[in-house]
Amino acid sequence: xxxxxxxxxxxxxxxxxxxxxxxxxxxxxxREARLAxxxxxxxxxxxxxxIILPLLAIFWISAKPIGLSDLRPTTPTVYERMRGKVNxxxxxxxxxxxxxxxxREKPIANVTMQDSWPxxxxxxxxxxxxxIAAGRLLCQLGDWEAGYRDNLRIDVIAQESFVxxxxxxxxxxxxxxxxxxxxxxxxxxxWDNFRAVFDSGEFLEVLWxxxxxxxxxxxxxxxVGMLAALMLNKSFSGQGILRGLFLFPYVAxxxxxxxxxxxxLDPFSGSFNALxxxxxxxxxxxxxxxxxxxxxxTVTAFEIWRYFPLSFLFILARMQSIDSDIYEAADMDGAxxxxxxxxxxxxxxxxxxxxxxxxxxxxxxxxFDDIFLMTGGNAGTRTxxxxxxxxxxxxxxxxxxxxxxxxxFACLLAFSFFFFKFLSREEGL
Numbered sequence: 001x002x003x004x005x006x007x008x009x010x011x012x013x014x015x016x017x018x019x020x021x022x023x024x025x026x027x028x029x030x031r032e033a034r035l036a037x038x039x040x041x042x043x044x045x046x047x048x049x050x051i052i053l054p055l056l057a058i059f060w061i062s063a064k065p066i067g068l069s070d071l072r073p074t075t076p077t078v079y080e081r082m083r084g085k086v087n088x089x090x091x092x093x094x095x096x097x098x099x100x101x102x103x104r105e106k107p108i109a110n111v112t113m114q115d116s117w118p119x120x121x122x123x124x125x126x127x128x129x130x131x132i133a134a135g136r137l138l139c140q141l142g143d144w145e146a147g148y149r150d151n152l153r154i155d156v157i158a159q160e161s162f163v164x165x166x167x168x169x170x171x172x173x174x175x176x177x178x179x180x181x182x183x184x185x186x187x188x189x190x191w192d193n194f195r196a197v198f199d200s201g202e203f204l205e206v207l208w209x210x211x212x213x214x215x216x217x218x219x220x221x222x223x224v225g226m227l228a229a230l231m232l233n234k235s236f237s238g239q240g241i242l243r244g245l246f247l248f249p250y251v252a253x254x255x256x257x258x259x260x261x262x263x264x265l266d267p268f269s270g271s272f273n274a275l276x277x278x279x280x281x282x283x284x285x286x287x288x289x290x291x292x293x294x295x296x297x298t299v300t301a302f303e304i305w306r307y308f309p310l311s312f313l314f315i316l317a318r319m320q321s322i323d324s325d326i327y328e329a330a331d332m333d334g335a336x337x338x339x340x341x342x343x344x345x346x347x348x349x350x351x352x353x354x355x356x357x358x359x360x361x362x363x364x365x366x367x368f369d370d371i372f373l374m375t376g377g378n379a380g381t382r383t384x385x386x387x388x389x390x391x392x393x394x395x396x397x398x399x400x401x402x403x404x405x406x407x408x409f410a411c412l413l414a415f416s417f418f419f420f421k422f423l424s425r426e427e428g429l
Contacts, residue, residue, distance in 0.1 A: 058409075059406060061402040062405070063189040063190060063399075064188075064399050064402075065183060065399055066184055066398050067398055068398050071398065073182060074181075074182065075108075076099065076102070076111045076141075076178045077099075077102050077176065078099055078174045080095070080098075080169060080173075081096050081169075082169050086158040086162065086163060088163060089160040090157060093155075093156055094153055095121070097174065099149065099150045101144045101145070103147075105146050106146055106180055106181060107180070108178040108180045110178060111142060111176070111178040112141065112178070113174050114174065116135060116172045117136055119135070119161055119167075120158060120159040120161035120163070121156040122156060122157045123154055123156050125154075126154060127139070129141055129152075139152065193402070196403070197403050197404055197407065207384065210365065212296065213296065213299065213300055213364065213371075214361060214365045215361075216304075217304055218357060218364050220303075220304035220308075221308045221310070221360055222308075222356055224308040225309070225356075226311065226312075228246055229311075229316040230319075230341070232246070247312075249305055249306045250306065250310055251309075254370060255373060257306060258369075259373070262289065262373075267286060267287040270285070273286060289374055295375055295378070295380055296380050296381050299371050302374065306370070307360065311360070318352045319345065322344075322345065322348050326344055330343075357419075357423075358416075362412055362416075365411070366385060367383070368388075371385075384404055384407065
């Protein structure tokens with residue numbers, strides 16, 4: 001009898017000699033490498049523009065003490081009008097410029113104004129800060145403090161050329177210039193936004209609500225999706241119709257299904273509460289979206305109901321790809337349905353379940369619209385994403401909102417590291 005030698009060769013302890021061959025080099029290889037990088041460059045630039053640059057902007061803003069109004073640059077503004085009416089030559093009118101600093105917090109230095117001067121208007125008394133040259137009004141308005149307001153008045157006399165010209169002084173806009181500092185673009189950074197986030201007594205509560213909503217919603221969607229897949233893994237009459245009904249929560253518009261849930265569970269006019277009262281199960285209607293901790297349980301149940309179809313589709317597709325011979329062999333050995341599921345189906349599904357858990361966890365952790373449409377973050381349902389909205393837009397603190405977004409990114413980064421380190425499973429294991 002011949003035997004096979006499985007001992008490793010001196011070339012590399014079980015590795016083939018082909019694995020030790022160095023990569024090709026030379027002009028052709030370098031040309032192929034340049035071609036590959038050239039083909040990848042548009043994709044890398046697209047990723048940088050769509051993902052990396054906004055992420056860097058969030059990090060930048062999180063270290064800035066800015067509000068919503070600070071996103072607009074501090075600029076001098078002007079409103080021009082002519083007071084009086086010219087009917088004939090020699091009529092006196094006033095050209096009025098309303099000057100305003102758009103910011104109530106930041107000054108503007110070296111403010112200048114330029115405007116075209118209508119032909120046929122002779123100034124009676126010109127402001128010492130202004131001069132008229134080559135048909136243009138030039139004004140050196142100096143430095144403006146925060147919230148600066150002033151009126152620049154120029155008394156003029158209309159000439160005959162102006163009366164017949166039908167000129168509207170507002171046809172041309174004055175050009176304003178000035179120098180103002182911007183907290184958004186300077187190199188001054190602060191940790192005040194993060195201190196405000198972590199020093200808040202509500203942060204731990206918001207984080208706990210987010211984790212509960214994410215973990216329970218993700219696992220619940222996977223479990224319900226698996227049950228639905230087990231139910232529809234057999235052929236029976238009406239299987240196609242039932243599959244379509246199972247997909248309805250996922251394909252329906254979120255605003256429609258959220259409004260439906262709010263209407264059905266309303267404590268005053270909801271059909272579900274009326275049914276509970278008439279059946280004698282409760283004495284008074286239940287405020288599902290207005291009391292703790294029931295509101296959190298309700299929005300989590302909505303999350304499970306709305307997103308289990310995605311898990312159902314992937315799990316069912318994986319189930320139908322499993323070879324049926326192993327189930328026939330298990331039937332011959334007398335295995336029970338539970339044993340077949342636990343020892344045969346579940347190991348084959350661990351790969352797709354692992355991927356689904358990763359995706360659903362990230363998506364649910366970032367979920368905003370479902371909770372905001374149903375509760376607005378009230379009654380103990382405020383998650384980190386809702387907190388970003390409230391910080392950035394409700395109280396106009398863009399820096400604090402960006403800081404919460406950075407916290408969300410850090411949490412997801414930590415989860416991804418933990419997942420790939422300890423929880424990731426290969427397909428079929």
